Amino acid sequence: MAKVIEGLYYAESHEYVRVEGEFGYVGITDYAQDQLGNVVYVDMPEVDDEVTAGEEFGAVESVKAASDLFCPVSGTVVEVNEALEDEPELVNQDAFENWIIKVRLSDPSELEALLDAKAYEAICE
Amino acid sequence: MSDKRTCLYERHIALNAKMVSFGGFEMPIQYTDITDEHVAVRTACGVFDVSHMGEVLVTGPEAERFVQHIFTNDIAGAPVGKIFYGMMLHPNGGTIDDLLVYKEGDERFFLVINAANIDKDYNWIELQAKNFDVVTENQSEYYGQLAVQGPKAEAVVEKVLGLACEELVFYTFKKMEVDGETIIVSRTGYTGEDGFEIYGSHAFTQKNWDKLIESGEAKPCGLGCRDTLRFEVGLPLYGDELTDDLTPIEAGLGMFVKVDKEEFVGKEVVARQKIEGVTRKIVGIELEGRAIPRHGYEVVVNDEVVGEVTTGYNSISTGKSVCMALVKIEFAKLGTPVQVRIHRKLQNGVVIKKRFYDKSYKK
Structure with missing residues (x-):
């Protein structure tokens, strides 16, 4: 059974946002990493890139396939998780600990359109 | 039209295989994990349903x-x-x-x-x-087929299946009478490792698959690692490196x-x-970074599209991101710097031989 954490915001496309102040840490959920299998590459944007809610910002790749990442929130990328460049498998080890990008949120009201843990858990069943 | 099933379909389901559509058949792409199955064939023995x-x-x-x-x-x-x-x-x-x-x-x-x-x-x-x-x-419709592949394949076919194959040399076969039917055993495969392909009736194929799985000596392997294995040693897949137009x-x-x-x-x-x-040719390309080139991605030189990727992976055996690609002949020479467009970004690479890992056939 995939892990779902209380207090995060979830997208139906299986990304999460953990909000800390004006920033959001965006990654893929435990359910998503489990479905993908071993992650062998994470394609990430660059710092200062703009991301838009609902639009693609990168990809996580298993041996066989690339899955696009969709950003649940809009804003500016202030940091990317560089550890994933050399150790993409960290996403499998702990998807919630190993976020992919840190975004300065440009419109925090977008969070209201996302799912809470309970609602997200329901769509993973 | 719905996909056909091989005579081992129920066994794949029982092993919890992830099934995909391939060549008009519902086939296992993996049982546990592509990487584990790939490594099993490179280091020990795997069995594929290639019926x-x-x-x-x-x-x-x-x-x-x-x-x-x-x-x-x-x-x-x-x-x-x-x-x-x-x-x-x-x-x-x-x-x-x-x-x-x-x-x-x-x-x-x-x-x-x-x-x-x-x-x-x-x-x-x-x-x-x-x-x-x-x-x-x-x-x-008559034949089922098992591919037993890997450095331990000979021992497994001899001991677990009881089929005398030791004296077969690479790219030869023999027919044998087993349980009242004629089967074919050949020293062939599609993995770059030593191995055998065994053709028989559905009943024979089911019985011998069960023997292999129950023995624990051959890991069930899906089409996912079959593709990564054949790719690493530069073998073509029809539909990727060979087509009606090529x-x-x-x-x-x-x-x-x-x-x-x-x-x-x-x-x-x-x-x-x-x-x-020729005016175009399939070449190998090795990339500097880990980004993964995949089928259909553009090959670019000086902002001009000069070809496209036919198969690509982050090679399981070497860890390098490599691909085969069809490129204009001017860019096919070994050592030519090229780029591959991956997720909008251009990744630097170089044309190399399309053999990313050495075969270890028993000649």
Whole structure:
């Protein structure tokens, strides 16, 4: 059974946002990493890139396939998780600990359109 | 049209395999994990259900002349028990399929073709056979097939299956009588490792699959690692590196095209390409970073698209991101710097030999 954490915001496309102040840490959920299998590459944007809610910002790749990442929130990328460049498998080890990008949120009201843990858990069943 | 199932379908489901559609069949892509299955074949032994492959028997007084007519390799004077790899071509040189030809006798040849091409191939074979004194029979529905692959394959086939295969040399086969039926065991495969392919009835295939799985000596392996294994050693997959629009010369497989032969369909075009050269070619490309080139991605030089990726992976055996790609001939030379567009970004790479890992066949 995939892990779902209380207090995060979830997208139906299986990304999460953990909000800390004006920033959001965006990654893929435990359910998503489990479905993908071993992650062998994470394609990430660059710092200062703009991301838009609902639009693609990168990809996580298993041996066989690339899955696009969709950003649940809009804003500016202030940091990317560089550890994933050399150790993409960290996403499998702990998807919630190993976020992919840190975004300065440009419109925090977008969070209201996302799912809470309970609602997200329901769509993973 | 819904996908067909092989005689091992229920066993794949029981092993919790992830099933996908491939070549008109519902096939296991992986049982546990592509990487684990890949490593099992490189280091020990894996078993694949390849019952989706097609088989065609050609018999008759003109069987050899007929096979020579539809096949690019030269089987003249071959001993019984020998196997040849080659292609069937359209008159314009495009590739209908790549296949194996097993010489069972002077008037008897067994052709092994790709699952996705069974109908296309057999229609072509029947059409061509009209001008020859031969009988063709599509036996694809009868045969199941197991591929037992890896450095321990010989020991596993001998001990677990009780089939004497030790004396078989690479690309030869023998027929055996087992449980009242004639089966075929060949020292062939599609992984770059030593191994065997075993053809028999559905009942035989099921029984021997069960023996292998129950013994724990052969890991069940899906089509996912079959593709990563064949790719690493530079073997083509029909649909990626060979197509109706691509000749074997363009695919870099000229060694299996014997233009000294008197005649075969497509000879004129490929013989000319061998002399005059080609305008595009399948090459290997190694990238600097880990980004993964995949089928259809653009190959770029100085902002100009010069080709496209046919197969690519982050190689499981070497950790490098590599691909095969069809590029304009000006950019096919070893050492040529090229880029591949991956997720909008251009990744730097260089043209290398399309063998990313050394084969370890038992010759």
